[in-house]
Amino acid sequence: MNDDSRGFQGRNRKRSLGTFLVLVIAFGVRPVPAPAAEKSAYKNTPGPHEVQMVLYDWQDVKRGRSVPVKIYYPADLAAPLPLVIFSHGLGGSREGYEYLGRHWASHGYISLHVQHIGSDDAVWQGQAQPMQSLREAAIRPENAVNRARDVSFVLDEMAGLNSAPGLFQGRVDLGKVGLAGHSFGANTTLVAAGQVFILPGGRTVGFSEPRIKAAVPMSAPVPRSRNDLEKVFGAIAIPCLHMTGTLDDSPIGETNAADRRLPFDNIGGSDQYLVIFNGGDHMIFSGRPRNAATGQDEKDALFQDLIRQATTAFWDAYLVGDARARSWLSGGGLTSLLGNDGTVETKRVSVTKRPVTGR
Numbered sequence: 001m002n003d004d005s006r007g008f009q010g011r012n013r014k015r016s017l018g019t020f021l022v023l024v025i026a027f028g029v030r031p032v033p034a035p036a037a038e039k040s041a042y043k044n045t046p047g048p049h050e051v052q053m054v055l056y057d058w059q060d061v062k063r064g065r066s067v068p069v070k071i072y073y074p075a076d077l078a079a080p081l082p083l084v085i086f087s088h089g090l091g092g093s094r095e096g097y098e099y100l101g102r103h104w105a106s107h108g109y110i111s112l113h114v115q116h117i118g119s120d121d122a123v124w125q126g127q128a129q130p131m132q133s134l135r136e137a138a139i140r141p142e143n144a145v146n147r148a149r150d151v152s153f154v155l156d157e158m159a160g161l162n163s164a165p166g167l168f169q170g171r172v173d174l175g176k177v178g179l180a181g182h183s184f185g186a187n188t189t190l191v192a193a194g195q196v197f198i199l200p201g202g203r204t205v206g207f208s209e210p211r212i213k214a215a216v217p218m219s220a221p222v223p224r225s226r227n228d229l230e231k232v233f234g235a236i237a238i239p240c241l242h243m244t245g246t247l248d249d250s251p252i253g254e255t256n257a258a259d260r261r262l263p264f265d266n267i268g269g270s271d272q273y274l275v276i277f278n279g280g281d282h283m284i285f286s287g288r289p290r291n292a293a294t295g296q297d298e299k300d301a302l303f304q305d306l307i308r309q310a311t312t313a314f315w316d317a318y319l320v321g322d323a324r325a326r327s328w329l330s331g332g333g334l335t336s337l338l339g340n341d342g343t344v345e346t347k348r349v350s351v352t353k354r355p356v357t358g359r
Contacts, residue, residue: 020189029178042309043316047107047113054167055094060153065156067150068115070094072101073168074108080173082319083158085151086113087181087188089286090252097182099287103308109315109337110172114154119143119184134252138184147188148207151179155211160222176319178214180311182285184313186217190263194236198228206235214318216311218243218285221255222262229266237269241314243307245280264345271318273329275310277303285320302341310334315333 014284058067074081088096093163094115101111123137124130137143155177159167181189187259193215196206215238244260264269264274284303297303313334316325328334335344 018312039339040333042313043107044309044336046103046294049076049106049108051075051102051105053101056149058154058156058157060150063146063149063153065146065150066117067153068094068117069154069157069239070101070115072111072113072327073107074100074105074110077171079166079170079171080162081108081110082173082176082178082181082315083110083112084178084226084315084319085113085154087147087151087179088113088115088120088183089183089185090119090138092185093119093126094184097285097287099304100308100311102181104312104315107312107316108169109163109319112154112158113217114150116143116147116150116188120145121297121327131252138252144187145207146193147184148191148209151188151192151212152209154210154330160262174211175210176213178315178319179209179212180216180218182207182218183221183282186220189215189217190220190236190240192234193238193240195233196231196235198223198225198232203233208235212238214239214241214313214314216241216243216310219248219264219282220244220260221250221253222259224254229262233263233266236263238337239271239314239318239336240264240267240273241311242272242274243277243285243310244275245282245284245303247279247281249282251282264347268347268349270349271330273314273334273344274345275306275334275338276345277306277338277342280342299341306338306341309337 008166010113051072053070053072056069058069060067086097086101094113096114101113104111119137124133158172159174162170162172162174179189179192192205192209192212194206194208196204198204220242242264243358246257248257248260261274264272278302279299281297284300285307287304290300313325313328315330316322330346330348338344
């Protein structure tokens with residue numbers, strides 16, 4: 001499959017155990033016009049909505065599987081709101097990536113963070129050899145499959161909450177659903193979007209979720225074999241905002257920074273964007289504090305601010321249908337925002353179906 005779901009074996013950069021444990025919480029290309037003299041911000045501060053959160057410990061009876069979630073939502077819920085699902089990296093939990101969940105919710109989204117049992121923090125906590133435990137979890141194909149099915153399951157649960165008396169009744173727009181994820185979660189995101197696995201003999205298997213309308217894969221892994229990537233990614237037909245960094249080698253595994261762009265390069269069925277952060281490593285997306293002992297990058301806060309803005313604009317453009325947000329993404333606003341801290345590449349497809357404008 002790929003370095004997240006098949007082993008994380010191969011070339012590893014030498015890092016301290018502390019750095020790894022931070023992880024586990026883990027048509028032609030057309031350049032965007034040159035940046036303007038001043039940076040063009042996009043919803044760079046918390047939005048007008050007070051954010052609240054709720055925890056659910058759902059049970060998928062059919063699979064005999066627990067699926068814990070944490071949901072960030074606007075306190076003044078108005079009906080109906082777009083839904084964004086977030087999938088954590090290997091060894092993480094529903095508690096991670098709060099900086100994104102809170103920001104999106106403050107701007108009018110329901111942000112659901114799902115915890116994937118079998119590849120969550122229980123894999124390494126209390127283990128004598130946490131890195132070995134993580135590698136073992138990564139090579140189990142059922143973890144990749146269960147993650148994709150978790151996405152479908154939580155959508156079913158939200159549909160139930162939307163139709164039953166309670167907090168979310170009538171307040172979830174299930175026609176405007178986005179999915180984002182980091183590292184193993186980026187693999188989950190692409191699989192739910194339509195990526196397939198090529199089995200021995202050339203047969204393919206996939207676990208796509210048609211209710212997903214737009215996706216943000218961050219630090220996506222790629223298959224160990226670089227053959228037939230058009231077949232692996234070619235069925236993805238929804239807009240994607242791919243994000244990576246120039247130093248985004250896998251802390252565990254074989255995907256190097258240069259490979260992270262391969263999903264973008266091999267998807268052509270809808271609008272695609274690729275943001276590459278200059279000097280960004282694999283952990284800039286996590287949102288967890290780092291220090292000198294664990295590889296602290298002084299630019300983490302800057303990168304996370306850029307990530308918040310770019311992803312919010314992407315959701316506004318492709319879930320809400322905001323033409324101004326789409327123009328900001330592809331017309332130079334995002335490039336202006338990034339300045340010397342990153343680059344943007346775009347692939348626009350004129351036949352992309354657009355959601356109805358307005359919330």
